[in-house]
Amino acid sequence: MPAVWLSLSQNSPDILKQFDQLVVGGGLxxxxxxxxxxxxxxxxxWIKTSPHGSSTDVAAGLINPLVFRYLTPVWKVETLLPQAVSFYRQLEVECGRQFLHEITVAKLFGDQDQVLWQRKIRLPKVSRWVESIGAVADDPKLIQPWGAGFVNGYWLxxxxxxxxxxQLLSQHLNIIEGYFDSSKLEQSEEGIMYENSIIAKKLIFCEGWNAVNSSFFNFIPFRPVKGELLTLKIKDWKSNYLLNKDVFLLPIGDQFYCLGATYDWGDLSDTPTEAAKTDLLEKLKxxxxxxxxxxxxRAGVRPAVADRRPVAGWHPEFPHLAILNGLGARGLLIAPWLSQQLLELILNDKEIDAEVNPLRFWKK
Ligand SMILES: Cc1cc2nc3c(=O)[nH]c(=O)nc-3n(C[C@H](O)[C@H](O)[C@H](O)COP(=O)(O)OP(=O)(O)OC[C@H]3O[C@@H](n4cnc5c(N)ncnc54)[C@H](O)[C@@H]3O)c2cc1C
Structure with a gap:
């Protein structure tokens, strides 16, 4: 710490609190x-606002290893999926709660899909995620003239x-409920000071799509995407599958289902719209x-980046500032691996994957 901050903290321990790390943002x-x-x-x-209405809070929580449009594996899925599952399972044990559930995704085929799937499942990198090809059994109400492909996925x-x-972290961390205001941040060679009361060696911004307003990381071309979801009650019908055809229908218990999701790059409010509701219901029908x-x-905004890759790493000019962001539409799959990458950079100076380094956007 700078000598002046240190002497202040020694003389006024109640005013200045010292930390190794300051984390901003209470989403995923x-x-x-x-x-x-x-x-x-x-x-x-940890400085955070209520996560209510955050992208994480709104998210459907699906983890699907395949991109259905082209039937290709998701970016880095062979690394990301095992890490994500074992990470969430460990966290479940620690929290004493179950929030990760296995689910079979049934992709209902359009007229061209059967051919595409038969061709693509010859590739081991695709077939390893595919359970089978056939049709959803015993469901006369479901329209599936071209059958379906089944994939092992998860719902969180x-x-x-x-x-x-x-709840877990509140027993161990200093949590401050509120909005972090960058104008109250001071930086020195040794660290940062916030609101004249908190000093830390490093500051990690995890602000979701609000990063578009960042004073520091605004060189990253964020491209946030609004999404809307409906919770439905459907009587006299039951499915254990996550059905997917243009939209997804996820069973969330009893007669309730989550229907989603829309993509809108223009309107970035978190206000639900009639147009999205109509669109989702028509696709379901x-x-x-x-x-x-x-x-x-519900509506929320996904924090995405123009090149469709996440970002994690140091600011190129402010050595005490880092970012973890750009989780896009697949945050649950990416975040466990990405946060581990950033942890190792911060604590062990281990080089971060070039594809996620914010430096890829830095132009002097
Ligand atoms: C409709 C919809 C459906 C989705 N479905 C899926 C899905 O099925 N599977 C999947 O993997 N992903 C899904 N996502 C994407 C997923 O939600 C995101 O990838 C992920 O949750 C982003 O997490 P985050 O922490 O970066 O952002 P957020 O969850 O938005 O969290 C950021 C938090 O930081 C707070 N914050 C911002 N600035 C400050 C500040 N200055 N001070 C204090 N707090 C601040 C915000 O208020 C917010 O609470 C979906 C998203 C939407 C909108």
């Missing part, structure tokens, strides 16, 4: 980073996850023409 990225730093023995201060209950992690009751309608 911030929760994982705060957790990993704490587990690594760091003294962490993000609202329960956020609560469980916060094309394969499941049943009466449904809409019980909830």
């Amino acid at each position: 990225a911030g929760s994982l980073m705060a957790y990993r730093l704490w587990k690594a023995g760091q003294k962490v201060c 209950d993000t609202t329960m996850f956020l609560l469980a992690v916060e 094309a394969f499941l023409p049943l009466g449904v009751e809409v019980v909830e309608h």
Whole structure:
């Protein structure tokens, strides 16, 4: 710490609190980073607003290893998926809650899909994720003239996850509920000071799509995407599959299902729209023409980057500032691996994967 901050902290311990790490943001990225730093023995201060309405809170929570449009594996999925599953399982044990569930994804085929799938499953990198090709059995109400392909996926209950992690960390970290205001940040050669009261060696920004307003990381071409979801009640019909055809229908218990999701790059409010609701319901009707009751309608904004890769690493000019962001539409799959990458950079100076380094956008 700078000598002047240190002497202040020694003379006024109540005014200045010292930490190894300051984490900003209480969504998926911030929760994982705060957790990993704490587990690594760091003294962490976590500044967060309520996660209600964050992308993580709104998210459907799906983890699907394949991109259905082209039937290709998701970016780095062979590394990301095993890490994600073992990470969330370990966290479940620590929190004493189950929030990760296995689910079979049934991709209902369009007229060209059967041919595409038969061709692509000859590739081991695709076939390893495919359970079978056939049709959803014993479901006369479902329209599936070209059959379906089945894939092993996961569903993570993000609202329960956020609560469980916060409950765990509240016993170990200094958590400050509130908005981090960058104009109250001072930097020196040794670290940062916030609001004249908190000093830390490093500051990690995990602000979700609000990073578009960042004073420091605005050189990254963020391209946030709004998404909307409906919670439906469907009587006299039951499915254990996550059905997918233009939209997905996820069973979340009893007669309730989550229907999603839309993509809108223009309107970045978190206000649900009638247009999105109509669009989702019409797409559902094309394969499941049943009466449904809409019980909830939610909207959020995914923090995405123009090159469709996440970002994690140091700021090129401010050596105490780091970022974890750009999780896009697949945050649950990416975040465990990405937060581990950033942890090793921060604590062990291990080089970060070039594809996620914010330096890729830096032009002097
Ligand atoms: C409709 C929808 C469906 C989705 N479905 C899926 C899915 O099925 N599977 C999947 O993997 N992903 C899905 N996602 C994407 C997923 O939600 C994101 O990838 C991930 O949750 C992003 O996490 P984050 O922590 O970066 O951002 P967020 O969850 O948005 O968290 C950022 C938090 O930081 C807070 N914050 C920002 N600035 C400050 C500040 N200055 N001070 C204090 N706090 C601050 C924000 O208020 C927010 O709480 C979906 C997203 C949406 C919108």
